[in-house]
Amino acid sequence: MSRGTVNIVVPPPQIAPAPTHAPQQPHGPVQHVASNDNLELFVDLMMGAPLPIYVEEDVPGRDEIVKLIEKHGGMVATVHSTVPYILVDPTKESGQNLFRQYSAKRGKVILNAQWVHACVAAGQLQTFQFNYAGYKVNGTERDQPAPQEPEFPRTATRHTDPALPPGSAFPTSTQYQQWLEYAQYPAQPQQPYWATTGQQYSALTVPVIEGPAYPPYPSHPGDEQNWVAPGEDIEQYYDHVDFQQPPYPSQVNTDSLPRKKQV
Structure with missing residues (x-):
């Protein structure tokens, strides 16, 4: 049995594909719940x-206070005779009346x-153990003095004239001094004009004017002509020698007058 060569084929190493990640979803709004939100x-x-x-009707911000009570498990009553807690505004007359x-x-x-x-801020009911957080009414809230207003420096109200320029003929101080001296001494009564001279005249004396009192009237055209006829003597009109003056009643002799017969 012949031994043959065995070819071992080694596969190349495979790189694992990168894992696919799902796109990140945006996070929704996170609601923060207060730890004391009981x-x-x-x-x-x-x-x-x-x-x-019970919450008095005159309490400022009453609607918000009612919502807080109902949100945290409480109940707002419509009458104050059957409730243990009565909430008022102690600075008003209605709150003092309920107190x-x-x-x-x-x-x-x-x-x-x-x-x-x-109570909401502390997360716990503030009872007598906590002195009601200092909000128990004692009836002296209206007797407390009102906060004083800040005092402002008073401004000068006296009128002062501006200073005159250098070289002025009448300084301001001299003018005021002259005015004060004039106002201090009132005017004295003056004597009549005839008492100031050496010769005095009586108020009833009428001065005598010698000569014509008025100048002669100016002549008019034609005045130089005589009104008599030519050749006529003008003196005859002024001859009063033959004129007989009738006697006055006091000069009449009544004995020569006829008397009226008595009946």
């Missing part, structure tokens, strides 16, 4: 029932409405 925060653990809470009405009754606590936010 959905059974306002639940009565002994009874296992929602904790009834005076229920502060002395057992099983009722009057709290500031911000107590809900404090």
